[in-house]
Amino acid sequence: MKEEVFDITKAISGIWDKLSNWVDSIVLNLPNFILAVLVFIAFVFVAKYVTKFLDKLLLRRNMQHSVRGITTRVFNLIIIAIGFFIALSVLNLDKLLTTILGAAGVIGLAVGLALQGTLNNTFSGVILSFLPELQIGDWIETNGYAGEVLEVNLRNIVIKQSDNNHIIIPNSKIAEDSFKNFSRTPRSRIMVNCGVGYESDLEKVEKITIDAIAKIFKQNNGEQIEFAYQSFGDSSINYVVRFWADVTKQRDILLHTHKAILAIKKAYNEEDINIPFPIRTLDFGKNKFRSEAITINSSQQE
Incomplete structure (x- = not known):
């Protein structure tokens, strides 16, 4: 019985010794702990104001929103991470820092393998954000x-x-x-396809078409209206006319094509130039002949 009481007393004494050592260690390291907390908080505030200043600086340089957002986030994380590592060094936890970095590497590898698609989109987003095109x-x-x-x-x-x-x-x-x-170049080439009848004067058609386009679309230096016949169609001789115009979106191409078609059709109407369309001819001659033959045979039998 005495031995059991002695063991319990010894265990309690050991616990108190441990607690006393921990309290002493905390008291001794309390200034370092407070300093580490202050250092980390200071870096958090520094990161906040640095990112705000960086965002304003990028805004003045007309950087797009996505680029500014990515840049400020990266700088914010880097500054906070530096503050965290300095705080650990103040606490003399260099070994813990090495362990954290090793664990972070292993976790990062595992997360990278698990989120290959997501990370691919993330890195692609960073590349596209800084892409001037x-x-x-x-x-x-x-x-x-x-x-x-x-x-x-x-x-x-x-x-x-x-x-x-x-x-x-x-x-x-x-x-x-x-x-x-479409927005990277202020001007683009528009192409309009059409056809004229086989009876048309092709040289005259070419001149009238180019003149009609030139009246509404001014060509700059080094630009010109190009006209070329392409093929003999079923009912028309087909051509393409190409010209330059201000284009920054697909809608501009649609509107310029619309104006060009109106101008070409108006010019052709004034010069009596035919734009043919496919015609289907149905021949009922044989059927009519068979019908008349059947009627004659029927009357003879009567």
Whole structure:
């Protein structure tokens, strides 16, 4: 019985010794702990104000919203991470810091393998955000869709089509595929296809067509209206006329094509030039002959 009491007393004494050592350690390290907390808080505030200043600086340089957002987030995380590591070093926890970095590497590898698709979209979003050929407000055509770029974030791109519907396309789809940007060049070439009758004076048709286009579409230096016959069609001789116009979105092409067709048709009407259309001829001669033969045979039999 005495031995059991002695063991319990010894255990309690050991516990008190441990607690006493911990209290002493806490008291001794309390200044370092307070300093570490203050250092970390200071870096959080520094990160906040630095990111605000950086955002204003990028805004003055007309950086798009997605680029500013990504840049400020990265700088914010870097500054806070530096403050965290300095706080750990103040607490003399260098070994813990090494352990954290090792664990972070292993966890990062596991997360990277599990989220390959998501990370691919994220890195693609970073690349697209800094890509000068793709900006907010541009009219692009990609992956079978065409519209105005409304947003470029770390996951996807939001495009507003001409029918006012929004299309969300993952960043990796655009980074891995090609896209056409109508807004990067102020002028583009418009092509209009048409045909005239075989009886037409082809040289006259060429001159009238070029003059009709030149009246409404001014060609700048180095630009010209191009006219070329392409083929002998079933009912017409087909041609294409190409000219330059101001184009920054797909709607501009539609409107310029509309104006060109109106001008060409008006000019052809004034010069009595025929734009033929397919004609289908139905011949009922044989059927009529058979019908008359049947009627004659029937009367003879009577």
